[in-house]
Amino acid sequence: MSTTTRTKLRVLISGAGIAGPCLAFWLARTRHDISITIVERSPDRRATGQSIDIRGPAIDIIKKMKLEEQIRALDTTETGTELIDASGKAFAKFGKGEAFTANYEVLRAELAGLFLDATEKLDNVSYRYGDSVTSLEQTEKEVHVTFASGATETFDMIAGADGSSxxxxxxxxxxxxxxxxxxxxxxxxxxxxxxxxxxxxxxWKWFNTTKGRCLMLRPHRNNETMGAYMCITMPKHGVHDPAVEAALKGGASAQKRLLREYFANGGWEAQRILDGMDQSDDFYMSRAAHVKLPKWTNGRGVLLGDAAFATFGVGTSLAIDAGYVLAGELSKISDPSEVPQALERYEEVFRGLYKVMGGGIPGYPQFAFPQTATGIWILSSLMWAISKTKVYKLLPKDTEGVGWEPPQYDWVDV
Structure with missing residues (x-):
């Protein structure tokens, strides 16, 4: 594309989490005359979310975004991970940047907030909270969208970045x-x-007990609070707990009642965590899922982030990577008629990274959250041995072992 070309492009992004604002960040840095609308069904910024990490090529991309220092300033300050017994004694320890705690650890809401801050101030980016897409119709030239608010608009493309569900x-x-x-x-x-x-x-302290239950405490950057995690793991993938499913439909109060029942006499600091749960104002409960699709694009529509490839441990990194590549391939077009081809190129380029990072961990989470006391003993013995021998040091570091580098694109400053 000529450096003097100014292609008019109207883009709709569904979802203001990680992938959507990252895509908007890079789209705003193309040479197009671009208008970006991000619709988010939440009435305002989401304040909830667990600790997440950034690994692989995504580290290079945040450096390109000139946000590395700000992300480091948001680090949770977690220095490592300990697997503990019911008395709180650690039987396996791992340092930062080794097996569990990454070199870049940040709360999801704070990372999303950083990307939002970087894009909300841009003249060609508009956020709409409290609304969502209810239907869309593609034609050869456009995408006609109807919103929950009743509004109807036309765009040149739509990107779904609205989570695993x-x-x-x-x-x-x-x-x-x-x-x-x-x-x-x-x-x-x-x-x-x-x-x-x-x-x-x-x-980060990790305590397993029977029936796939787990309690975790992870540090926050401040000295006043901790992140609490309560996990319920079924024996196999695809197996649902009817009581939990009912609680998920019943809202936060029903979910808290169920957790009190499931974790009564749960060991370690269960009582303290349950009491803190009742007073928390950021409680959130969800299902863990892996999304795997044979295709991410269709005409003028495209998926990215968890909507396309939710993957435990690397979902955030893949979302950052995808936003960069998708915007980069769109930066090459000289007319809106070329959008479908650009989306196809995005998928072709990004599949190379996804094949390396997107497979998930075989047997997870069941092997890490045993159902029985015997299973816990076996896991504990294995983790003790791994910790003592430090064989995990043979694994690739956060920035190594991927064999994929972010492509170079023509960006401009904004």
Missing amino acids: SPTRPMILDAKTLEGSYNFLGQYIAFFTIPKGPTDTKI
Whole structure:
């Protein structure tokens, strides 16, 4: 594309989490005369979310975004991970940047907020909270969209970046493509903030008990609070707990009642965590899922982030990578008629990274959250041995072992 070309392009992004604002960040840096609308069904910025990490090529991309220092300033200050027994004694320890705690650890809401801050101030980016896409119709030249508010608008393309349970996914892809794409991992996770106690440190503490239950405490950057995590893991992928499913439909109060029942006499600091849960104002509970699709694009519609490839441990990194590549391929077009081809190129380029990072961990989460006391003993013995021998040091570091580098594109400053 000529450096003097100014292609008019109207883009709709569904979802203001990680992938959507990252895409907007880079789209605003193309040479197009671009208008970007981001619609988010939440009435305002989401304040909830667990600790997440950034790995692989995504580290290079945040450096290109000139946000590395700000992200480091948001680091949770977690210095490592300890697997503990019911008395709180650690039997396996891992340092920062080794097996569990990454070199870049940040709360999801704070990372999303950083990307929002970087894009909300731009003249060609508009956020709409409290609304969502209810239907869309593609033609050869445009995408006609109807919103929950009743408004109807036309765009040159739509990007679904609205999470693993994406409501736009079935609007963009057909039923055959979607078949078997959403895979429930058999795990439910609740996370919330509780007051920091006198024995809490900057270490991520992980305690397993029977029936796939787990309690975790992870440090926050401040010295007043900790992140609490409560996990319920089923014996197999795809197996649901009817009581938990009912609680998920019943809202936060029903979910808290269920957790009190499931974790009564749960060991370690269960009582303290449950009491803190009742006082928390950021409680959130969800299912863990892996999304795997044979196709991410259709005409003028495209998926990215968890809507396209939710993957445990690397979902945030893949979302950052995808936003960069998608915007980069769109930067090459000279006319809106070329959007479908650009989306196809995005998929072709990004599949190379996804093949390396997007497969998930075989057997996870079941092997890490045993159902029985015997299973816990076996896992504990294995983790003790790994910790003592330090064989994990042979694994690739956060920035190594991927064999994929972000392509170079023609960006401008804004």
